[in-house]
Amino acid sequence: MSTIKERKLGRGGLAVSAVGLGCMGMSEFYDPKGMDEAESIRVIHSFLDAGGTLLDTADMYGVGRNEELVGRAIAGRRHQVVLATKFGNVRGPKGEFLGVRGDPDYVRQCCDTSLRRLGVDVIDLYYQHRVDPKVPIEDTVGAMAGLVSAGKVRFLGLSEAAPATLRRAAAVHPIAALQTEYSLWSRDPEGGLLATTRELGIGFVAYSPLGRGFLTGQFQSIDDLPADDYRRNSPRFQGANFQRNLDLVRHIEALAREKGCSTSQLALAWVLAQGEDIVPIPGTKRLRYLEQNLGALSVSLSRADMRAIDAVLPAGTAAGERYPAPSMLAVNR
Secondary structure (H helix, E strand, O other), rough: OOOOEEEOOOOEEEEEEOOEOOOOOHHOOOOHHHHHHHHHHHHHHHHHHHHEEEEEEEHHHHHHHHHHHHHHHHOOOOHHHHEEEOOOOEEEOOOOOOEEEHHHHHHHHHHHHHHHHOOOOOOOEEOOOOOOOOOOOOOOOHHHHHHHOEEEEEEEEEOOOOHHHHHHHHHOOOEEEEEEEEOEOOOOOHHOHHHHHHOOOOOEEEOOOOHHHHHHHHOOOOOOOOOOHHHHHHHHHOHHOOOOOOHHHHHHHHHHHOOOHHHHHHHHHHHHHOOEEEEEEEOOOHHHHHHHHHHHOOOOOOOOHHHHHHHOOOOOOOOOOOOOOOOOOOOOO
16 A cells, blocks of 8 residues: 655646655766666665655666666556656767757657667656757757657656746646756755746656755765765865755754654655645665655654754755756756
């Protein structure tokens, strides 16, 4: 019997588990040498066994390897899954980043390739991973709408799109979800983006709801990260920013102790409490962290709790940008 309630993304009837599972780190970026495909598949199966449904991947994660892994994990269990993937961030054969594409031919090509890697006939939620400034959003979404008409995709989404872009996209075809970073230390969406999604009836999928692991309290210094971990390039993990952010997490740890939950559970519960239209997708490749993340669904935050959290970690408090400068150019477009 599932213990995970559902939430709706958009007005088209797409129902997903209130907490999803981000699969990116199973194939790349976070502790690359610590990846274990068998363990990752166990994590996905345990998530489904617990009543979770929303699995999030993208064609760029591991240059296709993550979609293939997810495909193997859901073989025989497709009916239990709301499968989300993305296109738009272009990678070369050696993993090099080659920019963003949103031209119609590329949209169609990526969809067919993702379907093949995932081993499925239809993608439940198909996102444009980053907005291509060289291609009108109407053209990109028009091509995505064609995939819906062709029966290859059920619902459409965008990632890191600005309010004006969302409006233009929604005028072409209903958008079920916007996926953007949102957490206790990344509260930019509160500056108008959430108001826009709510006005347009678009669900909000919060990625990195645990601040790329920082909000779990597991990091005490930059040396806790493997030498080849992507997060070493993140401004929030570097230099004086690391200590300033660690000091903020200490306050959240104290509040979590008062609530009798873990720091990560408090951080996830905070995201869940922002609205029934918000679905966080914490990523993990370890069973123990999956269990902890799902435990956040049992943490109830009162108005007093929310005020206490806001008092110690108000919007804009985190030190450093959420991405290196070149990557920041691709967000909120």
